[in-house]
Amino acid sequence: MAMLEARDITLTFRGLAALLNVSFSVEQGQIASLIGPNGAGKTSMLNCISGRYHPDEGQIALNGRDMLPMAAHDRVKAGLSRTFQNIALFKGLSVLDNLMVGRHVRLDYGLLSSLFYWGKARRSEDLHRRRIEEIIDFLGLSPHRHQVAGKLPYGVQKRVELGRALAGEPELLLLDEPMAGMNLEETEDMARYILDINEEWGITVLLVEHDMGVVMDISDHVVVLDFGQVLAAGTPAQVQADPDVIAAYLGSENASFIGR
Amino acid sequence: MRGKCGLFHTSYASETRFFQSGFQKLSLGLFLVLLLCSPFFLSNYQVSMLNMINIAVIGAVALNLLTGCCGQISLGHGAFIGVGAYTTGLCTLAGWPFFAALLFGGLVTAVVGMLFGIPSLRLKGIYLAIATLAAQLILSYVFLHWTSVTGGAIGMGLDAPVILGMSLDNDAKMFYLTFGVAAASVLLVANILRTRHGRAFVAIRDFHQSAESVGVNLFAYKLQAFAVSSFLAGIAGGLWAHYTMYITPEQFDIMLSIQYLAMIIIGGLGSVLGSIFGAVFVTLLPEFLGVLAQWAGSFFPNISMYFLALREGIFGLILVLFLIFEPEGLAHRWRLIKAYWKLYPFAH
Known part of the structure; x- marks a missing residue:
């Protein structure tokens, strides 16, 4: 059974269909990519999975559990984490606190414990800090640990956001353009992190990305969206050879006739 | 080599302590001792x-938790303080022990605060400010017109609090009560801010969408912020009522809400220390202006009359000057001063 199963997702905004009968699946342990030209509905699809948007029709299941009735904040507990296309860090918090917020759902002490900082709160803060430090080491964020996130360079902020998503211990990680706006070295680092997360920590990854070099290199499975519909799906080699995909990205000879 | 330079932590617990160096603890301790002896x-x-x-x-500190940390503007805290004052007053008049009445007053205020916090799910920024302003006006109206309970415009007379058979009937005795409760409140809020709830509050303030995507239940946490904040506001009201021993609806009008907002802006939004600075500053400001008027009166005989009329204006002027020149508040200035002395005399 596939880990993530999206079936016949239709999302409309006042009658305008952003997604139309989109179906695809992501297998456990894969790195899957969602690609397509601008406005194809990639981020909308990600928002449907993470709970920001509510599709009009269709089903989304994670490990066989229906996700759509769940509120966005409950989906994190079900094993979902995401990053955003534009940096969406908590700018007033330190890097460490950003990651600790990412662990919010794994900490389970109550408000009273919090008020008095007794027993359970104290113990679980220490316990979870240990895991957070592993993520900080993994992403090379130690020099920035206590700095305010809003003042860090762009590339570092992107890494902090990845770290925050990892802190929730996801089974499926949704990454919305993790390489956007990065230079070559930073892109390579990020690709390496994604591969490590997938191979060493066994986290399944669903990626939205425009950098085709990266997508084709690291993906096991690629889904191509165009005008809110699935154009093609398969291994990177299959997708590259697909005439519809080539037409969507490069145009086809008779493009001017069909009006695209 | 003996001694150490700088801070060196060997456990996560030591890093999350409030006071990290011996000097901090010593100076705070000396200050507290001085404060506790001050009534003498x-x-x-x-x-x-x-x-x-x-x-x-x-x-x-209560308002700063809600507005400074969680980003939910409240123009209703004056009225929340009033709810605490009236509830506590009614309970002690009914013969409850003081602390039970105080706690109950806090709880009732927390419920009222949560009720008026419900619009925060949909409203943000200035719109929420208007919604809480409505809370202020509605509650003021209730204080004034629910005569059978609040005494209406005539007000409500109360006795000095009695704790374990001891009546706190003078300022010095009252000082130890108010100081104890204030210290406890500051400690509670500081504790919240270093745990998951406080982090969730700040996360909501900074980016509510990603707060939701890391699993923070926005509505539940906004309501919790309203609850804790109004609870403490209610406690403040209960203390105030029994300190002045007479409460009328005018005490809890919109001016009080604005005064508290001024405190946290002047002190520093989102900073516990800033709330303390702001409270000290705003409470002492009229005294300071009074002294200034008296001093100026020795040169210009009639000025104190005008000065009194100008008081509110000067208060407003100082607030504007703070927003322009010290937008991060006194807490930020305090940090700068500390940093200066850390390196003194080698500033560079």
């Missing part, structure tokens, strides 16, 4: 100022 050498009037500061600290 200060005049009654000065001790009464300290009492007012203590009560203001509770209210300011």
Whole structure:
């Protein structure tokens, strides 16, 4: 059974269909990519999975559990984490606190414990800090640990956001353009992190990305969206050879006739 | 080599302590001892100022948790303080023990605060400010017109609090009560801010969409912020009511809400220490202006009359000047001063 199963997702905004009968699946342990030209509905699809948007029709299941009735904040507990296309860090918090917020759902002490900082709160803060430090080491964020996130360079902020998503211990990680706006070295680092997360920590990854070099290199499975519909799906080699995909990205000879 | 330079932590627990160096603990300890002895050498009037500061600290810290940390503007805190004052007053008049009445007053205020916090799910920024302003106006109306309970415009007379058979009937005795409660409130809020709830509050303030995507239940946490904040506001109200021993609806009008907002802006939004600074500053400002008027009166005989009329204007002017020149508040200035002395005399 596939880990993530999206079936016949239709999302409309006042009658305008952003997604139309989109179906695809992501297998456990894969790195899957969602690609397509601008406005194809990639981020909308990600928002449907993470709970920001509510599709009009269709089903989304994670490990066989229906996700759509769940509120966005409950989906994190079900094993979902995401990053955003534009940096969406908590700018007033330190890097460490950003990651600790990412662990919010794994900490389970109550408000009273919090008020008095007794027993359970104290113990679980220490316990979870240990895991957070592993993520900080993994992403090379130690020099920035206590700095305010809003003042860090762009590339570092992107890494902090990845770290925050990892802190929730996801089974499926949704990454919305993790390489956007990065230079070559930073892109390579990020690709390496994604591969490590997938191979060493066994986290399944669903990626939205425009950098085709990266997508084709690291993906096991690629889904191509165009005008809110699935154009093609398969291994990177299959997708590259697909005439519809080539037409969507490069145009086809008779493009001017069909009006695209 | 003996001694160490800088801070070196060997456990996560030591890093999350409030006071990390011995010097900090020592200076705070000395300050607290001085404060606790102060009723013995200060005049009654000065001790009464300290009492007012203590009560203001509770209210300011409460409002700063909600507005400074969680980003939910409240223009209704004056009325919330009033709810606490009336509820506690009614309970002690009914013969409840003081602390039970105080706690119950806090709880009732928390429920009222949560009720008026419900619009925060949909409203943000200025719109929420208007919604909480409505809370202020509605509650003021209730204080004034629910005569059978609140006494209406005539007000409500109360007795000095009695704790374990001891009546706290003077400023010095009252000081230890208000100081104890203020210290406890500050500690509670500081604790919240270093745990998951406080982090969730700040996350909501900074980016509510990603707060939701890391699993923070926005509605539940906004309501929790309203609840904790109004609870403490209610406690402040209960103390204030029993300190002045007479409460009328005018005490809890919109001006009080604005005064508390001024405290946290002047002190520093989102900073516990800033709330304390702001409370001290705003409480002492009229006194300071009074002294200034008296001094100027020796040169210009009639000026104190005009000065009194100008008081509100000067208060507003100082607020504007703070927003322009010290937008991060007194807490930020305090950090700069500390940083300066850390390196003194080698500034560069």
